[in-house]
Amino acid sequence: MFYLGCHLSSSGGYLAMGETAVSIKANTFQYFTRNPRGGSARALDLDDIASFNAYATEHTFGTIVAHAPYTLNLCSAKPEVREFARNTMRDDLERLQHVDNVVYNFHPGSHVGQGVDLGIEMIIDAINAVLTEEIKTPILLETMAGKGSEIGRSFEELARIIDGVILKDKIGVCMDSCHMHDAGYDVVNDLDGVLDEFDRLVGLDRVKAFHLNDSMNPFASGKDRHAKIGEGTLGLDAIVRIVNHPKLRALPFNLETPNELDGYAREIDLLRKRRTTA
Numbered sequence: 001m002f003y004l005g006c007h008l009s010s011s012g013g014y015l016a017m018g019e020t021a022v023s024i025k026a027n028t029f030q031y032f033t034r035n036p037r038g039g040s041a042r043a044l045d046l047d048d049i050a051s052f053n054a055y056a057t058e059h060t061f062g063t064i065v066a067h068a069p070y071t072l073n074l075c076s077a078k079p080e081v082r083e084f085a086r087n088t089m090r091d092d093l094e095r096l097q098h099v100d101n102v103v104y105n106f107h108p109g110s111h112v113g114q115g116v117d118l119g120i121e122m123i124i125d126a127i128n129a130v131l132t133e134e135i136k137t138p139i140l141l142e143t144m145a146g147k148g149s150e151i152g153r154s155f156e157e158l159a160r161i162i163d164g165v166i167l168k169d170k171i172g173v174c175m176d177s178c179h180m181h182d183a184g185y186d187v188v189n190d191l192d193g194v195l196d197e198f199d200r201l202v203g204l205d206r207v208k209a210f211h212l213n214d215s216m217n218p219f220a221s222g223k224d225r226h227a228k229i230g231e232g233t234l235g236l237d238a239i240v241r242i243v244n245h246p247k248l249r250a251l252p253f254n255l256e257t258p259n260e261l262d263g264y265a266r267e268i269d270l271l272r273k274r275r276t277t278a
Helices: 014-023 046-058 079-096 116-130 155-164 177-183 191-201 236-244 261-274
Strands: 004-007 028-032 064-067 102-106 139-142 171-176 207-212 253-255
Touching: 004 261, 014 028, 014 046, 028 253, 079 102, 079 116, 102 171, 102 207, 116 155, 139 155, 139 207, 155 171, 155 191, 171 177, 177 207, 177 236, 191 236, 207 236, 236 261, 253 261
Parallel strands: 004 028, 004 253, 028 064, 064 102, 102 139, 139 171, 171 207, 207 253
Antiparallel strands: none
C-alpha cells in the first residue's frame, strides 16, 4: 500500500480531515495539534474522533501524523518556555490517547547559544518527564535542516537523544527530504548511502513517517525553505526514488510543500503515477 497525503487544516475536526484526504486521493495526512504559533487547542470532540477512527479504518488509512506547534522548544534558555513545551506535549499526548493509528511529531528544539550538549540533555530530560508507560502514541523527532541553533541536524544528534530516552519503544524519527538535503545529506545522489548511515547510527526501524518536500535552497545550505515537488534543488526524480525505495516505501508520506489543496491533489496524483510495484 502506498500511504500518501499532505498537511491539512484541523479547523473542521478529524472526520472533516479524513474526508478531505479521500477527496484528493490521499490515505494519510498530517495536521497541527493546535495553533502552530500559539498554545491554544480546539476542544476535544470524542464523537468526531470516534467517527474518524471508523472512517479511517473503512478507507484503509495509513498512520496519520499529529504535528506539535512550532512554539515548542524543550531546550530553550528560558525555564518558562521549557515548561510550556512540556505541558503542551503532555496535553497533546493525553488528547491523542483517543485517536487510532497516530504518531506525534515535533522539532527537537533550538539550544539558542547554550550549546548542543546542554540542549540534548534538556531534550532528553523533557521527553523522559513526559513519556509514561500509559502513553500509546509514539513521539517522533524530526530530522532538521540546521537553521540557527537547531538540534537534530545530524543523525548523531538524534541518536544521542534516543539513547537517553528511557522508554525507547515509544520514540522514533520522522525524516524530511528538504531538511536532510539542506543539512548536507545527499538524498539526491546517494540515497542508499544516507540510509545506510542513518541505519548505522540510529536504526531505520526508528523511522515511522516521512515528510516529502523539495527545497528552495542549495545542498548543505543549513536553511529550511520547502519547494513544490520537482521545482526545487532535489527535483522530481529524487522524490520518486524516495517513495519507491524498498527501505522507505511502506512509510506514511506527507507533503508539506507550499500548496493549497488543489496543488496537493496534483502532487499526490503525480507521485501515485510514479510509484512502482514492489
